[in-house]
Amino acid sequence: xxxxxxxxxxxxxxxxxxxxxxxxxxxxxxxxxxxxxxxxxxxxxxxxxxxxxxxxxxxxxxxxxxxxxxxxxxxxxxxx
Numbered sequence: 001x002x003x004x005x006x007x008x009x010x011x012x013x014x015x016x017x018x019x020x021x022x023x024x025x026x027x028x029x030x031x032x033x034x035x036x037x038x039x040x041x042x043x044x045x046x047x048x049x050x051x052x053x054x055x056x057x058x059x060x061x062x063x064x065x066x067x068x069x070x071x072x073x074x075x076x077x078x079x080x
Contacts (some may be wrong), residue, residue, distance in 0.1 A: 019069045023062065030058040 029035070039054035 016069065020066075023065050023069060026065065027058075027062045030062065031055075 036051070036054070040051045043050045045053055
């Protein structure tokens with residue numbers, strides 16, 4: 001009995017690329033000049049200017065979102 005050739009299956013879309021694009025768009029939105037202008041008022045929260053909180057808080061949030069996307073959807077066959 002002849003062996004059947006196995007055809008490669010199309011890769012399933014895990015949605016990782018879409019989530020990375022969404023994270024990129026979130027970063028663009030967070031650091032757009034109109035939103036930065038809103039945060040650049042002369043207001044301090046706990047002694048820290050609001051603009052600094054906006055910049056560093058948004059940066060930390062973006063890093064956290066990217067870490068979740070990359071770590072959660074890592075290929076199980078890849079080394080840790």
